Amino acid sequence: MGMRKVAVVGAGMTKFMRRAQETGRELAYQATKMALDSCEMTLDDIDSVALGTAPDAFDGVHMKGEYLSDGAGAWNKPYMRCYVGGGTGVFAAIQGWYQVASGLFDTCLVVCEEKMSSCKPHPQGAFLTIFDHTTERALKPNLIWIFALEMNRYMTVHGLEKKDIARVAVKNKRNALDHPCAQVAADITVEDVLNSEVLAWPVQRLDVSPTSDGAASMVLAAEHVAKRITDKPVWIKGVGWSLDTAYWTNRDLYYPKYVESAARMAYDMAGIKEPRKEIHVVEPYDPFDYKELHHLEGLLLCEKGEAPRLTADGVTARDGDMPVCPSGGLLGVGNPIAASGIMKLNEIFWQLRGEAGKRQVPGQPRTGLAQSWGDLMQVGCVVVLGI
């Protein structure tokens, strides 16, 4: 297809926090500065900037992309902002990828920022416009409904119990104890999850990731530049994204077909025939514990309905055969929406370079995957990284 090879050469992120002293612009600066410093580059070396952040209504800031541009290092540079709900982080990385893969630019900064604490009394209110204004909003829905409805459908179709799903929250919050940026790392038990407050059955308090402030950035470079910058480039081997219909009540929510479409696109590009064998470490999107399971199935990393058993058997533990969310995921590290997708890509970057410290998975992984998900349960974004 005439595409150039693109490498990730640098990564940075802020702590993920319930409420940060810094503004969004300041957070974007901190994460981006760290990413550039990590590969000894300066802004002069950067050709373009791709930014991901939530819609303006979240922050009450008009044209938030433009507002954040200074902190993101975009002054006087070709700049674009993208948004696909929770899927934004990995989607922004894909936007950056094709700016370099196409040959248009040699280097691109990918920056994602979220400051959810500005929205009062709770950012959940900013999600209400996700529902159809005429046919749904009159019923006074709230955001948790869609997760509860999807989770119940998934559990019922596969005959699962809450404890099968709660293990994901336990695993990820424990993994996050080793992440220096984690907001809600904890050593909890399945019983704790099952005894936590019921928000919207089957969703309970500890099934859910927090709202967060934070930013994360990465530096992308074309092959000839990457080889000058680092002897450990991590290549973007494949990308994929796909969107299902917004008529979500006309779909069977037990399985995310659009995630499968995105994964197939990424696997084809990466030349991956047997994902279960060829993907060594995975960061699927886990804003709720069942979503990790749902996504592992959509990513074709196990059979439909099989992910809970893999979790129970320890296959997805950090030292298991297929480590899943060794970072601690959104459930443990936190969920500043767009930034959380880059946090996942950064984790795979560090894992493949053997630089994940206490979080390092054994076995010198060579190929990893990060995935994000969002909008009205309709978008899947996948990036496969490899060394």
Next chain:
Amino acid sequence: MSAKIESFPGTPLSQADLDAGKVLTTYWKPKLEYGWDAGVAISRYLEELKNGRIIGIKCSRCRRVVVPPRVVCEWCWEPMNDWVYLQDTGTVNTYSICYIRWDASRAKEPQFPAVIWIDGASNAGFLHLLDEVDPDDVKIGMKVQAVWKPAEERAGSITDIEYFKPL
């Protein structure tokens, strides 16, 4: 790299910081108003709800009957104009027992939001609420029927159906 980094940037604020007045915060409470037009397909749908009927629409190519109706089949990209009256009964495709309101505050009495696949449509339906049901009895696959508002109170809205109850 991350293994070598001692401290990551970012300054978390605690409740104590806020209580002590250490943070300057500017507030704004916007009053936004919108009026959403129903459009071609949904106008007919709402009119029929006012008449106490649920109407769907059929694609001439894939022959799928969907509800809510729309002017184009998103699968076939064919215009849709074959209107089909549906039953006011259906099957609970999924549901929740919800104790939380839109602003994350808590409710004492739960609501039962559900996706109901409507009889006569092709695995399609809409979001609504269940009632007259015990939390212990509600289940996926349950047959339900619409409970309509009295004709004189109907306004051409999805809330012309008050809720769905078990059949």
